[in-house]
Amino acid sequence: MHVLITGGTGLIGSALSKRLTSEGHQVTVLSRRPEKVAEICGSTVRGISELNALESERVDAVVNLAGAPIADRPWTSKRKQVLWASRVTLTEELVAWLGARAVKPEVLVSGSAVGWYGDSGSTPVTEKSGPHPEYTHTLCDAWESAAKRAGSYGIRVCLLRTGLVLAPGGGFLQRMLLPFKLGLGGPIGSGEQYMPWVHRTDMVGIIMLLLLNPDCKGPFNANAPRPVTNREFVKTLGSTLGRPAVIPLPAPVLKLALGEMSRLLLTGQNAVPQKVQEAGYSFRFTHLEAALADVIKT
Numbered sequence: 540m541h542v543l544i545t546g547g548t549g550l551i552g553s554a555l556s557k558r559l560t561s562e563g564h565q566v567t568v569l570s571r572r573p574e575k576v577a578e579i580c581g582s583t584v585r586g587i588s589e590l591n592a593l594e595s596e597r598v599d600a601v602v603n604l605a606g607a608p609i610a611d612r613p614w615t616s617k618r619k620q621v622l623w624a625s626r627v628t629l630t631e632e633l634v635a636w637l638g639a640r641a642v643k644p645e646v647l648v649s650g651s652a653v654g655w656y657g658d659s660g661s662t663p664v665t666e667k668s669g670p671h672p673e674y675t676h677t678l679c680d681a682w683e684s685a686a687k688r689a690g691s692y693g694i695r696v697c698l699l700r701t702g703l704v705l706a707p708g709g710g711f712l713q714r715m716l717l718p719f720k721l722g723l724g725g726p727i728g729s730g731e732q733y734m735p736w737v738h739r740t741d742m743v744g745i746i747m748l749l750l751l752n753p754d755c756k757g758p759f760n761a762n763a764p765r766p767v768t769n770r771e772f773v774k775t776l777g778s779t780l781g782r783p784a785v786i787p788l789p790a791p792v793l794k795l796a797l798g799e800m801s802r803l804l805l806t807g808q809n810a811v812p813q814k815v816q817e818a819g820y821s822f823r824f825t826h827l828e829a830a831l832a833d834v835i836k837t
Contacts, residue, residue, distance in 0.1 A: 541565040541597060542750070545633065546604030546650070548572070548579045550709045555602065555743050556580035567593065569605075590636045597642055600750050603649040603686065605629050610711060614674065614800045622678060626650070630685035638692045646695040648749045649686035653702045653735050653760065655679035658806035661733065665813040666700075666758045674799060683758065697749040698758040702735030702766070702810060704742055705824075705834045712834065719776055725786035727793065730770030732807035735762035738824035738833065745812075748820050760812045767827055769807065779831040 542559055546552050547568030556566045557580065566584045568576045576586025587593065607625040612618055630649060637643055654675030656664050670676045683698050690696050703711055718724050737745075742761060749755045767775070777784025793801040812820075824830040 540599035540750070541567070542600045542602060543567050543569065543593065543598050543644075544602045544604060545569045545629065546606060547584075547602075548576060549604060550704060550706050551739065551742055551746075552602070552604045553580050554706070554739055555604075555746055556584050558743050558747065560584060567598075590633070598640075598644045601633070601637065601644050601647045602746060602750070603630060603633060603647065606650060606682075609652075609654075610800070610803055612800075613798050619674075619678075623681070626678065626682045627685050630682060631688075634685060634689045634692075637689055637694060643692050643694055645753075646697065646750060647686060647689045648697045648699060648746055649683070651679050651683050651686075651698045651700045651758065653700050653762065653808040653810045654803070655683065655700055655758070656808045656810065658802070659733075659808045659810075661731070661809055664760070664808050664810045666760060667813075673802065675803070695753065695756050697755055699746070699749075699761045700758055700810070701742065701761045702737060702808070704739055705736055705830050706739035707834050715776065716780075716835075719773075719780055719782055719784060722782045723786055724773055724777055724782065724784040725788060726770045726773050726784075727788045728769070728790035728805040730768060730773070730787070732769050732805060733766050733809040734769050734772045735760070735766040735808055735810040736772070736827060736830070737762045738830040741820075741822050741824055744823070745815055745820055748815070748818060752818055755814075755818055757814075759814050760810045761815065762810050762812050763822055763827075763830070764812055764816065764825055765827070766809050766811065769804075772827065775827050776831060779828070779835055 559566050573586030573588045607621050657671030657673045657676045745761045773784045
């Protein structure tokens with residue numbers, strides 16, 4: 540296949556590019572820095588700065604992973620505009636471009652997040668579960684709605700509701716490592732909020748399944764089958780690093796420092812990958828201990 544990836548130089552996209560090319564597929568990455576694409580994603584991966592560069596070429600599949608980091612800074616009105624533009628507006632533009640093509644791709648796999656569900660407490664969450672309305676749901680729902688419009692053009696649409704992606708050298712985990720290595724880590728708030736996680740290897744494997752299985756469509760919880768609470772997560776991370784993880788971060792302190800964004804850390808989803816498993820995906824990493832050991836040793 541010829542696969543177009545947006546956000547292809549990120550944590551997931553770069554690994555997906557390498558997996559696709561290793562299996563003989565052609566990959567093009569839409570990037571603000573096309574000259575860096577081959578260095579990050581592999582020497583055979585082509586970088587482009589605008590979709591029109593592919594006007595005369597057939598594209599068989601699209602993986603839409605673009606989106607500014609959601610946990611990097613407080614959600615001011617200006618930051619919310621950036622988050623919206625990099626997810627919803629970009630996806631709207633992408634789908635409009637797909638709709639105008641004479642030959643359309645067979646499938647669009649588009650990013651979303653478990654934040655679609657909002658705070659679900661300890662209740663297990665499947666793809667059939669409803670949302671708790673709040674900012675993350677509003678953002679993710681608009682993002683998914685933009686992608687679903689591709690269905691009106693006969694394109695099969697799959698939506699990736701991801702949680703915490705565990706990978707070496709980047710992402711949320713990387714920002715946690717330093718305080719934990721210094722022995723300053725510990726539970727956040729009550730520690731009872733769930734943290735759905737997935738190893739990057741399985742994240743890439745799930746995307747490959749969705750690309751290649753014509754029966755897959757709609758939302759998919761792209762998370763390992765054993766989500767853990769924040770208290771369990773930090774205890775396991777501390778154990779992996781050989782450090783204590785007992786210094787709590789009180790909710791009022793977090794709310795004062797981060798405002799509305801603190802809900803991203805103080806709430807969670809006990810999300811289980813029901814549809815992914817029903818589609819036949821076999822997870823390589825099902826236990827957090829093994830996933831962290833693999834990522835941190837790497």
